[in-house]
Amino acid sequence: MREIVFVRRQDVSKIHTLTACLGLDGALVFEEGDDYLPLGGDLGGEVDDILAVHAAHKPVVYRQLERAFDGISDTCGEHPDERLLSALQTLAELGHWQSLGEIEAWLSERDIPFTKQRWSKME
Numbered sequence: 061m062r063e064i065v066f067v068r069r070q071d072v073s074k075i076h077t078l079t080a081c082l083g084l085d086g087a088l089v090f091e092e093g094d095d096y097l098p099l100g101g102d103l104g105g106e107v108d109d110i111l112a113v114h115a116a117h118k119p120v121v122y123r124q125l126e127r128a129f130d131g132i133s134d135t136c137g138e139h140p141d142e143r144l145l146s147a148l149q150t151l152a153e154l155g156h157w158q159s160l161g162e163i164e165a166w167l168s169e170r171d172i173p174f175t176k177q178r179w180s181k182m183e
Contacts, residue, residue: 062081062082062145063079063080063081064079064080064081064145064148064149064152065077065078065079065152066078066079066080066151066152066156066157066158067092067158067159072097072099073096073097073099074094074095074096074097075094075095075097076092076093076094076095077091077092077093077095078090078091078092078157078158078159078160079091080145080148080152082141082145083112085115086115086118086141087112087113087114087115087118088112088113088115088117088118088121088144089110089111089112089113090110090111090112090160090163091108091109091110091111091160092108092109092159092160093106093107093108093109094106094107094108105180105181106179106180106181107178107179107180108178108179108180109160109176109177109178109179110176110177110178110179111160111163111164111167111174111175111176112174112175112176112177113167113172113173113174114173114174114175117172117173117174118140118141118144119140120170120172121144121167121172122140122143122144122147124170124172125144125147125148125151126147128166129147129150129151129156132147132150132151164176
């Protein structure tokens with residue numbers, strides 16, 4: 061499964077990432093997470109916020125990306141999922157979308173439905 065990395069920062073206590081990929085059900089999944097590193101007596105853990113766009117709405121996401129970002133239509137791939145991931149990779153390389161909140165706002169402004177959830181595993 062191909063993962064697009066928008067943000068990856070590490071400091072002494074955690075690794076922060078923002079990624080996009082296709083879920084097993086075909087949904088477009090954005091995940092923003094903090095992986096807390098073991099420190100002292102603390103075993104560390106993970107906290108992830110997940111935003112998913114149902115598979116049926118991916119073509120709308122791609123069309124909106126084409127409209128919003130000039131040149132994104134030049135992405136490669138014959139399969140629609142390949143084109144979508146290629147477009148997202150281009151955005152990541154250009155430094156767009158540095159937080160899940162930015163993605164949520166972008167989708168909301170375009171009336172693209174999504175679901176959100178939080179996952180946490182602290183040791």
